[in-house]
Amino acid sequence: MGCCISTTATTPAPPAAAAQALSTRPTQPLKPKATWRSPRPRSAATYARRRQEFWETRVTGRAEVWQALRAAGECIRGGQLELAQGIVDAAGLTVPTGDFFDGVYDDLGCRYELPEYAFADPENVVVESREAAAVVVGLPPRKEVVVVEGGGVVTVRLAEGSDVAVCFLPGETVASVAAKVLAGIDGKKKQGAEVKVTLMYLGRILDENRTLHQQGWKKGDVVNALVRARR
Known part of the structure; x- marks a missing residue:
């Protein structure tokens, strides 16, 4: 130069x-x-x-x-x-x-x-299918995953101790993340019953209408999932 x-x-x-x-x-x-x-x-x-x-x-x-x-x-x-x-x-x-x-x-x-x-991504930025992936089942918590900038990967720990790694997009709500967790749970564990996934972070239930970041979640933190039958 x-x-x-x-x-x-x-x-x-x-x-x-x-x-x-x-x-x-x-x-x-x-x-x-x-x-x-x-x-x-x-x-x-x-x-x-x-x-x-x-x-x-x-x-x-x-x-x-x-x-x-x-x-x-x-x-x-x-x-x-x-x-x-x-x-x-x-x-x-x-x-x-x-x-x-x-x-x-x-x-x-x-x-x-x-x-x-x-300084800025173009208007016609491409969203690859793997970047918009919903759930990565059985993914080790620290394995590298390509995600959309502004999104992330959260490790959700089930009651029995197994982990589900979920990719989420910018602005995605907790309700959407919970739905992805449910999609990644083994169908046999559902035993044919209609179940609901409730996400908890630092001992409190997360608001389904807000994002993880809005509720204090930080990259690398683990979120707990409570899976129970719908009433």
């Missing part, structure tokens, strides 16, 4: 002059994350992997600038535009169009080019 220095002075500029030079460079307030369409759509998990690889393989430019760009990018992805702007300003970066996709400059005038997927 090339670096275009905006000054040809042979002696270091005093701090006041440097600050003035930076303030006169064209820049615009950051814009919300832009929507875009990929000519070759990929899954959300693929974009998440490419995003991580991009940030971890930057070898040109200044490390502290890449760190600031990554932090600002995460804020933009999360809708925290004001916080992203604060990070950009504190790092002395300028964004001529207000859009990271069009290039960012550091205080030495070096340009940093960023791909669109670094």
Whole structure:
């Protein structure tokens, strides 16, 4: 990546002059994350992997600038535009169009080019069938599973001690997760009776109309399941 220095002075500029030079460079307030369409759509998990690889393989430019760009990018992805702007300003970066996709400059005038997927998935992201899988029966709790970004895998422990690993999507309610647990239980154990699965976390029954995250669940925590006949 090339670096275009905006000054040809042979002696270091005093701090006041440097600050003035930076303030006169064209820049615009950051814009919300832009929507875009990929000519070759990929899954959300693929974009998440490419995003991580991009940030971890930057070898040109200044490390502290890449760190600031990554932090600002995460804020933009999360809708925290004001916080992203604060990070950009504190790092002395300028964004001529207000859009990271069009290039960012550091205080030495070096340009940093960023791909669109670094800050947002495309509108036409592909949801693979295995990413939307309902239940993975008998899956060891720590086995790696590919899931939609923002979703996750929860280990549900049945009364007899066996575990069912359930993939869930962003915004999916506890009632939906419980239905997937029921689908993963051996039919012989149901003994032909209509049963209901109630999920419990940290000793309390979870609200079926809310998500796991909304009720304090954290990645890696085990949720208990109470299976009983419907009345």
